Amino acid sequence: MTRTHSCLLVLACAAVTAACTTKVQADPGAGAPPDARVEPAPDSSSVKVAHPEQFATTQAQPYTSTPELAVTGVVTPDVSRNVPAVSLATGRVIEIHARLGDEVTKGQLLLKVRSTDIASAFSDYRKAAVNEQLTRTQLERARILFEKGALAAKDIEVAQSAENSAKVDVETATERLRLLGADPGNPSGVVDILAPISGIITDQQVTGGAGVQAFSGTNPFTxxxxxxxxxxxxxxxxxxxxxxxxxxxxxxxxxxxxxxxxxxxxxxxxxxxxxxxxxxxxxxxxxxxxxxxxxxxxxxxxxGRAGEPRAMVPATAILHLHDRDWVYVPQPGGLFRRVPVVGGKTLEGGMQEVLSGLAPGDRLITSALVLQNAVDQQ
Incomplete structure (x- = not known):
């Protein structure tokens, strides 16, 4: 190779090198990423789905709700219908024929009581009966003597008064026995306590062999x-x-x-x-x-008496999610906004009351669950 050719080769290489250097300096940012663009995020309570027209909408209807208050209660007897089964004689219980909770009828035997009060009352009754018989006999004898002139009129009056007093004593002794629950024709120291009304025994304050006190504050049965x-x-x-x-x-x-x-x-x-x-x-x-x-x-x-204005919607329009109730309300541009509501009681015809969050006339999606499933699948 001649010297001339060598010089030309060197000049050509230098030209190529200069051209490459000039190109890099002309486009220094050719390999950098594009500038970032920040776009505002949509409302977190709003969702957008494909083909929003496929989701049917409905309108909240007006509904007048009667205020309600539900509380817990306990069943108790009506005290005006409580009747005690009392013993009018003091004594000792020897038999019990009913127990707490039993259903009894009026006149049914509940218990038997052996009482010294009954024995004393029978004694007084027998004495009065004997005295009444004696005064009657004396009155009859006095009348015979008066007819024969052997007796004065005042003696007849005295005999008549004595006979009347004896009758009063018999009547008093008989009434006392009846009040104590005893039968004057059946002398006995045992008195039967009977049910005063028909009903349920709701209280028992006596046991076998126990003592009962007449006119005390404690009754054997109620x-x-x-x-x-x-x-x-x-x-x-x-x-x-x-x-x-x-x-x-x-x-x-x-x-x-x-x-x-x-x-x-x-x-x-x-x-x-x-x-x-x-x-x-x-x-x-x-x-x-x-x-x-x-x-x-x-x-x-x-x-309550006065009704309160509410809204009612199909029960399918309410979505229960995270322990709250929601509905979807359509928005412009194919968006649906999830709105919290307070659901009320279920109504007839598949409707449900809305206590707050919606007003009558508001539009919403008929089936909130279907829309939610579509959002989850995107």
Whole structure:
């Protein structure tokens, strides 16, 4: 190779090198990433789905709701229908023919008591009967003597007075025996205690061989007429304004949930429990078939007089999620916004009451669960 050729080769290499250097300097950012663009995120309560027109919508309807208050109550006997089975004679129990919880009929034998009061009463009765017989005989003899002129008229009057007094003594002794429960025609130191009414024995304060005291504060038995009973409920003071005397209450039994009994509020306690600030509310209810037993738990539902405006929607429009109720409301641009509501009681025709969160006339998705499933699958 000649010297001329070598110079040309060097010049060509230098030209190529200069050209490459010039190109890199002309586009220094050719390999860098594009600038980042920040777009605002949609509302977290709003969702967007494909083909939003496939989800049917409905309109919240107006509904007038009657305020309700449901409280727990206990069945108790009606005290006006409680009758004690008392012993009018002091003595010792020798037989018991009934027990606590038994159903008895009027006149049924409950227990027998051996009493010295009965023995003393029979003694007085026999003495009075003998004295009455004697005074009658004396009166008859005095009348015979008076007719024969052997006796003065005043003696007849004295004999007649004595006979009248003897009759009073017999009548008094007889009445005393009857009050003690004894039969004057059947002398005995044992008295039978009978059921004064038909009903259920709801209290027993006597056992075999025990002593009973006449006219004491403790009665051997208490019988309750359970054809009507009381429901005693505890109502908090901030709910008392919705309860009024004479209004009705619906009673449902925990033991018989399919039974509904209607009662009347007969008393609202004037004194509150100082610990929990509740008042006793008494509801009088009939007891058909005596299915309500003393001590049973029931639920009493009180309803106010004035209605409150509410909204009602199909029950399928309410979605229960995370212990809350929601509905989906359509928005422009194919969006659906999830709105919290407070669901109420279930109504007829597959409808449900909405206590808050919606107003009558608001539009919402008919089936919230179907929309939620579509969102989850995206």
């Amino acid at each position: 019988i309750s007429d359970m054809s009507r009973v009381w429901i005693l409920c505890d109502v908090y003071e901030n709910s008392l304004s919705s309860i009024r005397l004479g209004e009705t209450a619906d009673i449902t039994l925990n033991a018989y949930p399919d039974k509904l009994i209607r009662g009347t509020i007969s008393n609202i306690g004037a004194v509150l429990d100082p610990n929990i600030h509740t008042a006793k509310v008494r509801v009088e209810v009939p007891n058909p078939g005596r299915m309500m037993r003393v001590g049973m738990f029931v639920t009493a539902t009180f309803r």
